[in-house]
Every structure is written in C-alpha cells, then in structure tokens.
Amino acid sequence: MEPKDPSHIELDNFWPYHAVVLADLVSRHTHSVVKAEAGLNISQWRVLAAVADQPGRTAADVTNITPMDKTIVSRAVSSLIDSGLIKKTPTETDKRRLSLETTPIGQKAYETVAARLNDTMDTNFLEGDEGIELIRMIKKISSKMRSISSHSE
C-alpha cells in the first residue's frame, strides 16, 4: 500500500517534524509568558524550573534533564544568582558541584510563572488519558534518541 520511498520525507507523516513544530510553539509561548511575568529568558526559566522542581540539583543535573548546552546553563545560573532568584552552595563531598536552590524571591517568581503556564497550556488541550499516553510515547522516543546520539561519536 505504502510506497515508502526511503529517500523522501513526507512532512505531514513525519513525527520529528511535528515534534519540532510543537516544541517551537511551546517555547515561543513560554518565552513570552516568562518574559512578561518575570523578565527572564527561556534558558533562565528552564534552570529556575528545574531547580524549583527538585532543589539541590547541580548545573550538571540541569544539563542532563534538559538537553541544554552546559555553557548556557552556566550563564543562566550566573544571571539568576545575580538577580537573586537562586543561590548556590558547594557540595560537602565535591567542591566542584554547586547545589542550587531557589531563594524566596525566586520561588515566588517561579510560582507566578508556573501558574500562568499551567493556566494557558495544561488545560483543555488533551482529553482523558491522552496526556499520559503522549508523555509515555515521547519518553520512549527520547530515550532512543539519546542512545543514537551517544553512539554516533
């Protein structure tokens, strides 16, 4: 039935294309919300959200859970510290690692933005268990993507 020409990509049936389009829409929306509510850029927001989600995470942890370059995380951490939204504490066991936490101000900023994002993105978009299903599939693909990335070099 399906010709399946291996040297052609039919965009409308190509999940990576749709995934990228969706993520671009999400990022743009997030950026506008985060900028308006807290004056942050996306990198700074990602770090703040990762730290608020699980206090004590290090820059390397953040780099791992979001596929951000470590230099971007580093600069985002610096600016968040400068603006007093998070603080860093060197670990007892390993002085290189900087344990990150939100400050009260950072926590407040986080909650304001999180509420707004939950409000605009989390509701009415999917029905029933679709959200769970979506996350399950995305995780499945992501883990395979990570393995091919590490293979290739």
Place this chain on the structure above:
Amino acid sequence: MEPKDPSHIELDNFWPYHAVVLADLVSRHTHSVVKAEAGLNISQWRVLAAVADQPGRTAADVTNITPMDKTIVSRAVSSLIDSGLIKKTPTETDKRRLSLETTPIGQKAYETVAARLNDTMDTNFLEGDEGIELIRMIKKISSKMRSISSHSE
C-alpha cells in the same frame, strides 16, 4: 488523589517539557546529520525539506508550516540559492511571491539527507499505530497552541 497545585509544575508530568526535550534531541541529531551530509544548518535544511516536500512553496508558506521567523527563512533561502540548491521564480499573479523549487543538485542533497534521517529516526522507535497516534495528538495540541498565540496580542 492528585493535589494539583496550580502554581507548581511537576516536570515529569508536564507534556510541554517533554515535547521540548524531544524536539531538542531531534534538532541536534538533524543538525549533525545535515551538517555532515550536506554542509547545511538547520534552517537551511528546514527550508530545503519544505520545498522538496511541496515544490512551489513561497517563503511565506515555509514560514507558516514551520514556526520559523520569516527573517530566518529569508536568509536560508538566500544561502540555498547562492549554493545552488534551490531556485526562486516570481509568481505571475503576484510578483512579490517567490515560488521556490529544488535544483537537481538540491534534490540530490535532499534525498541523501532524507535517507539518512529516515534511516536513523523513523525506524524501531514506535510500534504499530503509535506513530499515527503521536502525530494526531501533536497536531491537536499544535493547533490549540497556535490559537492561543494569536489571541494573546
């Protein structure tokens, strides 16, 4: 059962987070393939793929189907023309619109990259109808994202 604190985002259950992570992985992989196989960057590849997918598309068409900024599309088009991978022809009815097509060289480059991407990404990642399901859900969300984006200003 679920507390559902509206001012907190539990990353692991937040589909926008997972969507962005997946798309980043896809983009990085695509970038490395496209760069290695054809010496293009992602923007140039996106434009080439959009044009190969449906010849005759204009820059505005490309801007619409990928949420790329029109300036990025414009520059990608210029460089693709400079390197002889696509060509532009002003439309009869509207001289502003530039109908885009691949050249034989561009078509060849496209097919090489497409084959490689199909090879590395399209297989063994999902089972049965999961891919169709995934695309259906993503499209559903994307269309709602587009509508909230246009609302907000």
Place this chain on the structure above:
DNA sequence: ATGCGTTAGTTGTAATCGCAACAAATAATC
C-alpha cells in the same frame, strides 16, 4: 603521594536567532 584521566563549571568567540524597521507590490476603500 605523585601522576594521569575524568568531571564540574567558566569564558572566548563565531554563528545563529528574532525583533523592529524598512521597501515594494498588491488589496481595499473611497
């Protein structure tokens, strides 16, 4: 404990992105 490889985080710098401001062509309104 000295040396060697690895890991955490930083900084330099070039490429890329994206907003705003623009010119040219078309559409709409009168």
Place this chain on the structure above:
DNA sequence: GATTATTTGTTGCGATTACAACTAACGCAT
C-alpha cells in the same frame, strides 16, 4: 483611479546559542 492598509520579503542589530579551550577538583592507579 488615488489613497490607505496589508502582505511579502529584506536588512540592521542586539540577544542568544554552541563549539572549543580552559581551570579547578576529584578518582584511581601505581
């Protein structure tokens, strides 16, 4: 059919990204 508003595409320029090279701290050998 002249004027105004929209749309298509380009360019200027500051902000962001990402690759490389680097320093500092750790792990692990011998």
